[in-house]
Amino acid sequence: MKNASIIGLKEADCKNISEKLNTLLANYSIFYQNTRGSHWNIKGDQFFTLHPKFEELYNSLVLKIDEIAERILTLGATPAHNYSDYLKVSTIKESKEVSDGTKSVENILSSFKVVLDLQRELLDITGEAGDEGTNSQMSDYITEQEKEVWMYNSYLGK
Secondary structure, three states, rough: OOOHHHHHHOHHHHHHHHHHHHHHHHHHHHHHHHHHHHHHHHHOOOHHHHHHHHHHHHHHHHHHHHHHHHHHHHHOOOOOHHHHHHHHHHOOOOOOOOOHHHHHHHHHHHHHHHHHHHHHHHHHHHHHHHOOOHHHHHHHHHHHHHHHHEEEEEOOOO
């Protein structure tokens, strides 16, 4: 945590935040791969609507994966990078339902629930620690994803 004092944070806070960010990173990575699987394998009359929407989503997820890993590095820790490690800590599980549009969208919504909950936990932790960098990042993600949840729910007619 060599960066902690330079960026004005406590070493213990950086460690705690980095651990939670690594959990978020694991969940994003599984979410990303599930979305890629749906993009590749979607079939049926929803194909032309969902195929590009899933591509848009996985492109957004991969950017966030990189930003989260870089934030972990900024805090002086090491981002996890093995899928075997991700699978151990991720609440999001690998999806087998990747061809059915409705099931894929439901899986995406359930994945958003997981990452939104984790990001809100990070808001609390980083607020107490005075970690404006991570706090702002999580706030931006939440704002964007709440709109995505609305859109995917609207697609399902909810």
